Amino acid sequence: MTKSNKTKPEIARRIRELPEYLFAGIDRKKAEALAKGVVLIDLSIGDPDQPTPSNIIRAMKLAVEDPANHGYPPYEGTNSFREAVATWYKTRFGIELDPVKEVLVLTGSKEGIAHIPMSFLNPGDLSLVPDPGYPVYNVGTRLAGGGSYYLPLSRENGFLPDLEKIPARAAKRAKLLFLNYPNNPTAAVAGKEFFGEAVKFAEKYRILICHDAAYSEVYYDDYLPPSFLEVEGAKEVGVEFHSLSKTFNMTGWRIGFVVGNAEAISALGKLKTNIDSGLFSAVQVAGIEALNGDRTVMEKIRAVYQERREVLVKGLKEAGLEIDPPKATFYLWIKVPSGYTSVGFVEHLLEAGGIVCTPGSGFGLAGEGYIRMALTKDKDRLNEAVARIKKIGF
């Protein structure tokens, strides 16, 4: 097909065969509704609506003016940023990290998650990937020439994968196990007991665990998410990805980091030195301020989501929807009413109510039967969304 069209460049199979990035399809449907004049309430995307805290912006402004930050940054991250990560880890989780060998800065955690399969998979190898899950685990695996073996997450199992159900022939071919708690999209959390089981599984099959902890700081009430590295043996078999995006309203700044197993950090670092040339040092200065500056900043951000969670959970329950209040993350994972598919219910809310949500099935087959709403709009908009749902019914 591409051959016959001689005026266009021929695109590689690995790109042609990639699934469309989840939100591209939703964006198109939103545009159609907007064109019809619908006033939308968009609860579909996990991008914080609040600005980056001012202390972080101030740190960045000063750093931008400093010529010391204008050259190529060190590949692995500046020493001061990696030390700040180690300090934060010690304070937050009680874990010691070697800032030189066990910490690597990333251009947002998505970048590291997408790249790590290239450091560990040979063609034909597998990654064990949660379903539903963040799409990048599968995409990174495929770009590295590997395949995904999906681990279904269900409400009965608390949205934790049943590792014992993984057939030995799949486990033997697997090089990576992706986990993500607090979880996107299900908002589930995992305790140290589960992480301990995962470590044993990884030891048995020599698999590297990649724990995505993007939501470790978005939690409610008296729940405090643990680090995967808190369990014994974790650092021997795993790494943990962190993001400043959700924690500090910094999605646009592109800064994250990965910590843990020194060999794994070094293998990912070796790949990255051949692809990027590090992360703008001024952004890393801002990152230091975020991690170890004014700690009330994080509490204020959590308080905002907590209030929104109360509003939306209560309202949706009144409207008759089934929902477990999340202990962490800014997502609600909502069971679709009987008679609807995930996509059907999302379309109903969009077309009849102008409310944009994400179909659970967009995160994998096992997400069918759910939709995801994000708490990334203010209280008034959430109240308005509830009022609209009560009015249109289902």
Ligand SMILES: *Cc1c(COP(=O)(O)O)cnc(C)c1O
């Ligand atoms: C948002 C998100 C990320 C990526 O965050 P970055 O902005 O790339 O740091 C990674 N994992 C999950 C599950 C996310 O929701």
